Amino acid sequence: PRPAGAQTVERAFDLLRVLRALPGPASAADIARHMDLNVSAVHRMARAMEHAGFLEQDPATRRYRLGTAIAGLNRTLHHQRRFDLARPELRRLSELTSGSAVLALRDGREALVVADLPAQWAPDDWDTTVTNSVPLHASAFGKALLAWPRPSDEDLAALAPFERFTERTITTAARLRAELDAAVERGYTVASRELRPLQLSVAVPVLGQDGGSYLALGVGTTWTRNAAARTRTLARHLQDSARRLRSVLVLEGPH
Secondary structure, three states, rough: OOOOOOOHHHHHHHHHHHHOOOOEEEEEHHHHHHHHHOOHHHHHHHHHHOOOEEEEEEOOOOOOEEOHHHHHHHHHHHHOHHHHHEEEEEHHHHHOOOOEEEEEEEOOEEEEEEEEEEEOOOOOOOOOOOHHHHHEEHOHHHHHHHHHOOHHHHHHOOOOOOOOOOOOEEEEOHHHHHHHHHHHOOOOEEEEOOOOOOEEEEEEEOOOOOOOOEEEEEEEOOHHHHHHHOOHHHHHHHHHEEEHHHHHOOOOOOO
């Protein structure tokens, strides 16, 4: 049997996920629609979460947004996982590759960006802003988190449906399986114009104690023929950085 109150806790987490996914503050009706709940239930839950600091409500618009307690948890996460110690290595990678250097952690069907250093240049034809999360199947970061160790067929099937973002996006489990197997063979993952039409990203795993992907380390840049020809060089830089970061971020022995 489920513990008493489990559904309430699950719904509270679902509400936070909804607000994270939406582009801005949301009304109780908006949240209720996304959660398939009635508005009064959302109001009750939101008031309790607001009291605890996890939500804030704009008094003028009555819309909800994430509260300051979330920012505190985020800072604690970065401190406990030591992600802040990755910044010098990300800066080195960004300068070396002229791309945006990213460290990502798996969060369900997405790769959650936990540390990033955007490229110093910003070409007009591609937005270099790093997003909070990217889908596993359409990003080099996501593929690096999936490929090590080899996922089961059930793991890949659970990612469906595979949303299409460009004509090059992988949209079947079979194609994703082939892509991941090839990535393990060469030691790095690539997403070439699969998430955005002019984006190229290359990533490698930062392996945990169990040999699986603990984090993904990657670089994103604008796709050009010259950039595509440099993927192996980018991968070598990433592999060197991943080895250095592993000694900093992956704790040895019992936690």
